Structures are given as structure tokens and as C-alpha cells.
Amino acid sequence: MKEKEVIHIYHTNDLHSHFENWPRIADYLKERKAHHEAMGEDVFIFDIGDFADRWHPFTEATMGKGNVGLLNDVGYTAVTIGNNEGITLPHNALDELYNASNFDVIVANLYYLNRERPDWVLPYQIYETKQGTRIGVTAITAYYRKLYEQLGWDLSEPLTELDIQLNKLKEKTDIIILLSHLGIYDDEKIAELHPNIDLILGGHTHHILHMGKQINRTTLAAAGKYGQYVGYVKVEEKQRTNVKVKASLIKTSNLPPSNNEENKIQSYAQIGKEQLNTEVAVIPETLAFDWTIPSPTPQILCEAIHEWCNADCTLINSGLVLAPLKKGEITKYDLHQMLPHPINPCTVELTGAELKEILLHAESDHWPSLEVKGLGFRGSVMGKFIYYGIEINRSKLEVEIAGKPLDPERIYKLGTIDMFTFGKFFPEMQRSEMKQYYMPEFLRDVMEWKLKKLYGS
Numbered sequence: 001m002k003e004k005e006v007i008h009i010y011h012t013n014d015l016h017s018h019f020e021n022w023p024r025i026a027d028y029l030k031e032r033k034a035h036h037e038a039m040g041e042d043v044f045i046f047d048i049g050d051f052a053d054r055w056h057p058f059t060e061a062t063m064g065k066g067n068v069g070l071l072n073d074v075g076y077t078a079v080t081i082g083n084n085e086g087i088t089l090p091h092n093a094l095d096e097l098y099n100a101s102n103f104d105v106i107v108a109n110l111y112y113l114n115r116e117r118p119d120w121v122l123p124y125q126i127y128e129t130k131q132g133t134r135i136g137v138t139a140i141t142a143y144y145r146k147l148y149e150q151l152g153w154d155l156s157e158p159l160t161e162l163d164i165q166l167n168k169l170k171e172k173t174d175i176i177i178l179l180s181h182l183g184i185y186d187d188e189k190i191a192e193l194h195p196n197i198d199l200i201l202g203g204h205t206h207h208i209l210h211m212g213k214q215i216n217r218t219t220l221a222a223a224g225k226y227g228q229y230v231g232y233v234k235v236e237e238k239q240r241t242n243v244k245v246k247a248s249l250i251k252t253s254n255l256p257p258s259n260n261e262e263n264k265i266q267s268y269a270q271i272g273k274e275q276l277n278t279e280v281a282v283i284p285e286t287l288a289f290d291w292t293i294p295s296p297t298p299q300i301l302c303e304a305i306h307e308w309c310n311a312d313c314t315l316i317n318s319g320l321v322l323a324p325l326k327k328g329e330i331t332k333y334d335l336h337q338m339l340p341h342p343i344n345p346c347t348v349e350l351t352g353a354e355l356k357e358i359l360l361h362a363e364s365d366h367w368p369s370l371e372v373k374g375l376g377f378r379g380s381v382m383g384k385f386i387y388y389g390i391e392i393n394r395s396k397l398e399v400e401i402a403g404k405p406l407d408p409e410r411i412y413k414l415g416t417i418d419m420f421t422f423g424k425f426f427p428e429m430q431r432s433e434m435k436q437y438y439m440p441e442f443l444r445d446v447m448e449w450k451l452k453k454l455y456g457s
Contacts, residue, residue: 004236004237005131005236005237006236007041007042007043007133007135007175007234007235007237008036008041008042008043008234008235009045009201009231009235010032010043010045010230010231011045011046011047011048011201011221011223011231011232011233012047012051012223012230012231013048013049013050013082013181013201013202013204013224013225013231014048014049014050014204014226015050015051015053015225016050016055016084017054017058017067018053018056018226019058019265019268019269020226020227020265021226021227021228022227022264022268023257023258023261023265024252024256024257024261025074025227025252025255026070026073026258027255027256028252028255029045029230030073030074030075033045042129042130044078044127045074045075046076046077046078046137046177046179046201047071047076047079047080048079048080048082048139048179048180048181048201048202049082049083049084049085049181049203049204050082050083050084050203052064052067052068052085052089052097053342054084054340055340055378056268056269057268057269057271057272057275057333057336058271059272060276060336060340061272061275061276062272063089063093063097064085064089064093065096066268068098068100068101072103075102075103077103077104077127078104078106078125078179079104079179080105080106080107080139080140080179080181081105081107081110081141081181082141082142082204083141083144083204086153087147088440088442089440090151091151094153095118098120099120105120105121105122106121106122106123106124106125106137107121107139107140108123108124108138108139108140108156108162108164109140109141109155109156109157110141110153110154111154111155111156113149113152114154115154123165123168124136124137124138124168124169125137126169126172126173133174133175134172134173134174135175135176136169136172136175136177137176137177137179138162138165138166138176138179139178139179139180139181140161140178140181140182141155141181141182142158142181142182142183142204143155143157145157147437150439151439158182158186159186159189159190159193162190166194166196175235176196176198177198177200177201178190178197178199179201180201180202180203180204181202181204182202182204183203183204183205183207184202184220184222187200187202187220188213188215190218191215191216191218191220192215194218195216195217198217198218198219198243198245199218199219199220199245199247200220200221201221201231202221203222206224206225207222207224208223208229209221209247210248210249211247211249212245212247212248219233219246219247223249224249228252229250229251230249230250230252231247231249232247232250233245233246233247233248234246234248272333272336276331276332276336277333279331280330280332280335280448280451280452281329281452281455281456282329282330283327283328283451284327284455285327286324287300288324290318290384291318291319291368291381291383291384292368293384294318294384294386297321297325297338298316298318298383298386299386299388300447300450300451300454301321301443301447301450302314302315302316303388303450304447304449304450305345305388305416305417305446306388306389308438309413309436309438311413311414311415312389312401312412312414313387313388313389313412313414314387314388314389314390314414314415315358315359315385315387315390315414315420316386316416317383317385318368318384318385319368319372319377319379319383320339320343320377320379320417320443321338321339321383322337322338322378323337323338325338332448335447335451338447339447340378340444341376341378341379341443342376342378342442343377343417343418343419343442344418344437344438344441344442344443345437345438345441345443345446346417346418346421346437347413347414347415347416348420348421348432348434348435349411349412349413349432349435350411350429350432351408351410351411351412352401352407352409352410352411353408353409354428355399355401355406355412355414356406357428358426359387359390359392359399360392360397361426363392363394367382368381368382368384369382374423375422376418376419377419389402416429417443421435
């Protein structure tokens with residue numbers, strides 16, 4: 001009879017290029033991996049997606065390949081992708097992202113538009129331990145199908161794809177692990193529907209499960225965000241009907257500091273800065289910004305989005321701008337620091353009546369200081385709303401578009417940012433079925449285009 005076997009699993013998720021925690025995480029994982037291997041024990045390390053985030057100059061400059069190098073250095077077993085890898089990188093950048101990876105990339109629901117699976121993607125992988133235990137690992141990522149399609153990918157419905165992969169794995173494996181970048185609510189649903197899954201390693205919603213969560217015979221585990229925790233799961237297996245899974249988290253701040261820790265952290269930013277030191281334009285005067293009153297830089301950005309999208313009128317928030325553009329040479333690094341958000345411009349078609357509701361709502365005094373998190377936004381507050389082609393008379397509640405009174409029956413094409421179509425800020429934008437996202441360009445790319453038009457390069 002097979003002896004009791006102990007399998008060690010470590011996992012990270014949603015690091016989002018927050019490298020302030022990475023040196024300690026890397027040291028810890030390498031030490032644990034070496035220890036278990038020296039003891040003759042099996043150890044696996046997984047990342048559950050959103051490891052790369054283009055808000056950080058290191059990731060921006062290397063298009064995520066620098067992040068892959070960090071995963072290689074630690075010795076990860078396998079990773080899946082999150083929406084930051086999937087829909088913030090141009091098609092070719094994602095297609096080439098893992099060319100030099102020393103680990104498996106598992107994403108069951110990602111395809112080319114012709115429904116062929118990329119050769120760098122596995123729908124599942126089966127790992128065998130020293131005692132012959134077969135561990136089946138599959139993975140699924142969040143279902144932003146329309147955005148993936150615009151970038152040249154086909155994303156199948158994740159729960160349907162999961163059914164297909166589990167049917168393949170159930171007869172071939174002793175333990176099944178799911179890497180899920182869907183979020184806690186879908187993970188709980190999956191655990192109810194698929195009791196043959198032993199372990200779900202989760203992410204996307206940045207949830208923290210300090211001791212895991214048990215649903216029927218499935219254990220859920222997740223480690224929050226930004227590398228604040230490392231997940232550890234101990235699996236004891238004697239036979240297929242006797243698998244014990246115990247999940248826990250290690251707080252990164254409690255780990256020993258890494259040698260030259262601050263220098264390592266700063267080096268990532270410095271590498272990015274050096275590689276982004278490419279001139280965009282030379283401006284004759286400083287372009288300042290303010291979140292509470294109209295100011296030059298947000299206004300130029302608003303005009304740029306208006307022109308880029310060929311909109312009837314445009315609305316953005318001044319909180320997008322995080323730094324001024326100082327007189328003289330402007331580089332790609334300067335634009336990245338000013339607009340680090342992985343946010344795309346977009347248009348939304350609305351009736352005049354709907355547009356008026358949005359604009360009057362945008363005039364509310366509570367917006368400038370409203371704190372905003374997520375949806376690609378990497379700033380702190382919403383800031384005052386900025387317009388192009390829009391005039392509002394607050395006292396009379398009247399609106400003009402391109403110098404003419406707003407027609408409540410007419411359909412207008414509003415230029416804006418994708419964040420407003422995902423969040424609950426403006427329900428009219430969410431409900432509109434006529435949206436166009438301009439991808440893969442981010443706001444900083446549109447600003448670069450505008451500055452070159454205004455000032456040359």
C-alpha cells in the first residue's frame with residue numbers, strides 16, 4: 001500500500017508589478033523550494049495571473065518580459081494569465097511574452113481567432129510526484145471576451161471550458177488543481193458544481209483567505225494582492241479518497257528582508273526609466289495639472305481623446321493626470337509617469353437625454369475628492385470632470401454640444417475612457433450597447449500622438 005505522501009504548494013496572485021514585496025517573496029520561495037527538494041519532497045509554485053501590470057515602468061519598458069524573467073529566477077512550476085496580461089498587452093506582445101519562460105503557461109479558455117490554441121498555451125498539465133501521484137492542473141481566466149477579440153484573441157466561456165478539461169483529467173489524475181483568475185464568487189460556484197476539484201487557487205478579486213475556505217470537499221485558497229501574502233498549501237495524500245488539503249498564508253512583511261532590498265526595488269524602476277528614455281516632443285512651457293479646477297494638461301488629454309475617437313463630444317476626469325509635463329524634452333517615461341493607467345479611450349453612443357443625465361451628474365461637487373480604486377485606474381481621486389465640445393449652464397440646466405443646443409432625441413457619440421463603461425459611475429454608459437474601445441493604445445499613447453502634433457518630435 002502506498003505510503004502517506006506530503007506535497008507542498010506555494011502560490012501568488014495579483015502582484016500587479018508591486019515589486020516592493022518581490023525581493024522577500026523571491027528569497028522565500030527559492031529557499032522553500034531548495035529545502036523541500038533537499039528533503040526529497042515534491043514542491044510546486046504557481047502564479048494565478050496579473051503578475052505583470054504596465055503601471056510600473058519596468059513592465060512597461062519590457063512589455064512584461066522582465067516579469068517573466070523574475071518568475072524564471074524563482075523557478076515557478078506554472079502560471080496562468082490575468083486580464084492585465086491578456087488585455088493590456090498588444091496581441092504580438094502577449095503572443096511573445098512567454099518565449100523565454102522556464103515554466104508552463106496554462107490557460108484553457110484562450111485561443112486565436114481561428115480557434116487554434118497558441119503553442120505556448122496548455123489547456124492542462126499533469127505533474128507526477130516521486131511516489132507516482134498524478135496531479136492535474138488546469139486554469140481559466142476572466143471572461144472579457146469582446147476586449148480579447150479586439151486584440152485578436154478568442155476567449156471561450158470559462159465554466160464551459162472547465163467542464164471540458166475536467167472530463168479529460170478525471171480519469172488520468174489523482175489530484176486536481178484549478179488555477180482560477182475568475183474571482184471568489186465564481187470560485188465558490190465552481191466548488192459547488194465540481195466536487196472532484198481538490199484545490200482552487202484563486203485571484204482577480206484580490207480576496208484573502210487566511211486559512212483557505214472549504215466548500216464540500218474542495219479547498220479554496222487565495223493570497224490577496226500586491227504580494228502582501230504568499231500562499232502555502234500542504235497536501236497529504238494516501239489514496240484518491242483520502243486527500244487532506246490545508247491552506248495558509250505567509251505575510252510578506254514578516255519575512256526577513258532581502259539583501260540590498262531597497263536597491264533591488266529601485267533597480268526595477270531604474271531599468272524601466274532608462275529603457276523609456278526616448279524623446280517624444282520638446283514643449284516650450286510647463287503644462288501644469290490640477291484636480292479641482294480646469295488646467296492645461298487634462299484639457300489637452302481630453303482634446304486628444306476627442307480627436308482620436310472622432311467623437312461628437314468628450315468627457316474625462318482630471319484625476320487621470322498624475323504629474324505635470326515640465327518645459328523642455330518630454331520622454332516616454334514622462335508620459336508613463338503622468339498616465340500610468342492601463343486604460344483605453346472609447347466611445348459610447350447615447351441619446352441626448354441620456355447624455356444630459358450624465359453631464360449634469362458629472363457637475364456634482366462630490367466628484368473631485370472621490371477616491372477611486374480598480375478598473376485600470378492607478379491614481380487616487382476622480383478629480384473634476386473635463387469636457388471638449390460641451391458647454392453646461394448649471395443654473396438653467398442647459399447643455400450645448402459643439403455650439404448647438406442638445407437634442408434629447410439625437411444619438412451622440414461620446415468620447416471617454418473605458419473605466420466609465422465598466423464601473424457604476426454612469427449607469428447610462430454601462431447600459432449602452434453601442435461602445436467602441438480603441439485598443440491596444442492607452443491614454444499615454446494618445447497623449448504622445450497629440451504632443452507630436454502640437455510640438456513635433
